[in-house]
Amino acid sequence: MRVIFFLSLFLALTAGCSEAPHEESVLRQDYASLENLARGTEVRWHMWGGSAQINQWVDTYVAGEMKRLHDINVVRVPMDAPVFVNKLLTEKAASKNTGTMDLLWINGENFKNSMQAGVLFGPFTDRLPNFTAWYDPQKSAHDFGFPVNGFEAPYGQAQFVFEYDTQRTPVPPATLAELADWIRANPGRFTYPQPPDFTGSAFLRQIFYATTGGHEQYMVGFNPDLYAKNAPLTFAWLGELKPYLWQEGRTYPKNAAALDTLFARGEIDMAMSYHPAHAQMKILEKTYPDTAKTFVLAEGAIFNTHFTAIPFNAPNKAGAMVLANFLMSPEAQLSKFKPENWGDLPALEIGKLDEAQRQAFEAVDLGAATLGADALSAAAVPEIASEYLELLERDWDTIILGH
Amino acid sequence: MKRGIIHGLLPLLLPYCALFCAGLALTLAQSLGLFLPLGSGEVSIEHYQTLIQDQGIRQSLGLSLSVAFFSATGSVLGGTVLALALWRMPPSLRRVGVVSKVGLILPHVAVAFLVLLLLSRTGLVASVLFQTGIISSPEEFPSILHTGSGLGMILAFLLKGVPFALLLIGAVLFGFDIRLIQTARMLGAGPLRTFRSVTLPRLLPAMHSAFIILFLYAFGSFDIPFVLGESHPGMLSIRVFDIFFQRDLSQRPQAMAILTLMFVFAALFAMLYNRFAAYLDGWRRKL
Numbered sequence: 081m082r083v084i085f086f087l088s089l090f091l092a093l094t095a096g097c098s099e100a101p102h103e104e105s106v107l108r109q110d111y112a113s114l115e116n117l118a119r120g121t122e123v124r125w126h127m128w129g130g131s132a133q134i135n136q137w138v139d140t141y142v143a144g145e146m147k148r149l150h151d152i153n154v155v156r157v158p159m160d161a162p163v164f165v166n167k168l169l170t171e172k173a174a175s176k177n178t179g180t181m182d183l184l185w186i187n188g189e190n191f192k193n194s195m196q197a198g199v200l201f202g203p204f205t206d207r208l209p210n211f212t213a214w215y216d217p218q219k220s221a222h223d224f225g226f227p228v229n230g231f232e233a234p235y236g237q238a239q240f241v242f243e244y245d246t247q248r249t250p251v252p253p254a255t256l257a258e259l260a261d262w263i264r265a266n267p268g269r270f271t272y273p274q275p276p277d278f279t280g281s282a283f284l285r286q287i288f289y290a291t292t293g294g295h296e297q298y299m300v301g302f303n304p305d306l307y308a309k310n311a312p313l314t315f316a317w318l319g320e321l322k323p324y325l326w327q328e329g330r331t332y333p334k335n336a337a338a339l340d341t342l343f344a345r346g347e348i349d350m351a352m353s354y355h356p357a358h359a360q361m362k363i364l365e366k367t368y369p370d371t372a373k374t375f376v377l378a379e380g381a382i383f384n385t386h387f388t389a390i391p392f393n394a395p396n397k398a399g400a401m402v403l404a405n406f407l408m409s410p411e412a413q414l415s416k417f418k419p420e421n422w423g424d425l426p427a428l429e430i431g432k433l434d435e436a437q438r439q440a441f442e443a444v445d446l447g448a449a450t451l452g453a454d455a456l457s458a459a460a461v462p463e464i465a466s467e468y469l470e471l472l473e474r475d476w477d478t479i480i481l482g483h
Numbered sequence: 484m485k486r487g488i489i490h491g492l493l494p495l496l497l498p499y500c501a502l503f504c505a506g507l508a509l510t511l512a513q514s515l516g517l518f519l520p521l522g523s524g525e526v527s528i529e530h531y532q533t534l535i536q537d538q539g540i541r542q543s544l545g546l547s548l549s550v551a552f553f554s555a556t557g558s559v560l561g562g563t564v565l566a567l568a569l570w571r572m573p574p575s576l577r578r579v580g581v582v583s584k585v586g587l588i589l590p591h592v593a594v595a596f597l598v599l600l601l602l603s604r605t606g607l608v609a610s611v612l613f614q615t616g617i618i619s620s621p622e623e624f625p626s627i628l629h630t631g632s633g634l635g636m637i638l639a640f641l642l643k644g645v646p647f648a649l650l651l652i653g654a655v656l657f658g659f660d661i662r663l664i665q666t667a668r669m670l671g672a673g674p675l676r677t678f679r680s681v682t683l684p685r686l687l688p689a690m691h692s693a694f695i696i697l698f699l700y701a702f703g704s705f706d707i708p709f710v711l712g713e714s715h716p717g718m719l720s721i722r723v724f725d726i727f728f729q730r731d732l733s734q735r736p737q738a739m740a741i742l743t744l745m746f747v748f749a750a751l752f753a754m755l756y757n758r759f760a761a762y763l764d765g766w767r768r769k770l
Contacts, residue, residue, distance in 0.1 A: 162728040169732075189731065193732045197732070276730060277729075327626060330713070330715065331629045331631070332714045334709075345605040347604060473730070481715045
């Protein structure tokens with residue numbers, strides 16, 4: 081493991097440097113000439129590869145349409161975001177100006193890290209016609225509290241939900257207090273993935289909002305004093321319930337997939353996901369029982385937007401912009417929204433669409449296990465600045481795990 | 484002679500050393516705050532100080548050391564006993580030893596998943612016990628994999644380590660001149676005395692090598708801890724991965740500092756262990 085890592089580091093360090101052609105000119109051209117420039121090229125899209133269904137959608141629908149509309153070959157490269165961010169940092173350090181990645185699926189602290197290290201290309205979203213036509217720039221102006229400034233293009237939304245099985249739990253908890261009671265009444269049947277896992281970390285923020293009086297106070301940027309004042313409430317809540325968790329809270333599932341497995345096997349009675357249609361997907365996969373359902377707490381359910389971005393050294397920036405633009409189109413958003421394809425929430429403004437398109441979106445049925453759009457949007461609360469996230473994860477390690 | 488070997492290996496050694504040393508140098512530099520994607524670019528040892536003061540890291544070190552020690556010791560002892568048992572068998576039965584190859588062939592990750600499938604609370608063993616009515620609910624099955632002691636990892640390392648030690652020690656045993664033992668017996672040594680003064684001294688070098696290799700592998704390995712490790716304290720290798728890939732970039736030097744210390748420890752351990760073994764050997768010969 082270590083050796084491979086060093087090898088790749090060293091290779092990256094010793095790799096040659098070269099000049100990137102038409103670097104600036106890409107941002108000066110109008111979209112039509114970008115399309116022409118991109119015709120017949122290959123776009124390598126690096127994205128998280130942990131879901132067979134999402135991979136399938138990219139390989140069939142996205143690749144097929146891009147070929148048909150623009151004669152572009154889309155190559156999907158499965159890679160975790162922290163890994164490609166690392167790769168970019170290494171390439172930047174070695175001044176490698178022609179990389180291998182054209183488009184990235186990125187958000188949250190990975191975006192923040194990339195921006196701080198200056199490894200992204202942009203601003204480019206204002207050059208994309210679909211963005212100006214269908215999107216609300218205000219809604220995607222921040223990614224986990226970090227200003228986007230046109231360096232990433234929104235292409236989907238996700239929201240945090242709890243999953244349960246009506247057979248085992250007829251009535252799910254409705255509020256944070258009821259959730260605590262439920263956990264106490266069912267010792268060993270609840271757990272959450274170990275932060276910094278994405279889902280586990282989201283659960284932590286969910287509890288942070290709910291135990292400290294809501295999200296509004298955190299929306300004005302990072303405030304260390306506020307955190308110091310409020311965080312103890314969160315950790316008191318978690319610490320008090322720790323003995324009632326799976327394995328008495330001594331150990332936690334490593335990631336969301338491990339949590340799903342425990343829930344599917346019946347070792348725990350509640351799971352969670354940052355993807356509202358995830359439970360439905362698992363039912364269709366036959367891993368969850370048909371009686372699985374989802375719920376959100378009255379205190380709110382965090383939502384976030386996920387984005388695509390272009391590395392500073394992308395060899396095919398024009399192609400990457402055409403693909404990012406296509407992913408934002410109403411057709412692609414609708415296809416992605418259908419649960420049999422993915423079930424990912426659309427990022428565009430449905431209100432800006434014409435009547436026929438709007439009806440098509442409204443006709444999408446996300447399945448019995450998924451909450452309706454009204455229930456989800458009623459509970460929706462925005463994400464928090466990553467500084468809070470990092471502190472929560474760090475303190476969870478020392479306060480909850482360390483005792 | 485020795486020079487000839489080195490000359491012959493040079494084409495291989497050079498790139499290997501270059502890569503290895505470059506990686507090591509970069510790790511050391513980043514642990515001191517140099518060549519970082521973010522940061523002031525000034526040399527500092529604060530990351531080492533943070534590490535030394537961190538309770539969690541100390542606990543992780545303890546776990547890594549104890550898992551490595553128990554799995555290596557168990558593997559060497561188990562391998563030795565099995566090798567001796569095989570050696571005593573009539574040659575026609577020795578083919579049984581092929582079974583041990585299974586553990587050698589399976590990758591570490593596969594062995595880790597085997598242990599997970601068998602011993603988790605919803606695993607095969609628990610299911611069988613539950614179906615046969617020996618336990619009335621899966622909760623009654625002892626929580627072997629999540630005791631916080633690294634027991635699951637030790638079991639997996641043993642499954643890989645015992646066949647490995649058997650291979651090394653068996654190789655020595657099967658090349659053993661049986662007349663040495665016959666001579667000892669003729670001179671009136673009992674079976675125990677024969678083992679202590681004739682067999683064991685010839686096995687010890689192989690046992691020491693097996694111990695060092697297994698100990699250092701388990702100490703730094705990633706695959707088995709990744710599958711079977713627990714949240715707390717967590718092995719050092721998992722902590723490095725966690726800091727490197729899942730935390731803020733500003734924490735990266737800490738990961739590099741842990742790696743540097745692990746490397747230094749491994750090098751020191753191998754050196755000291757060899758000295759210790761040689762000293763023991765000399766001391767035994769004096770008796």
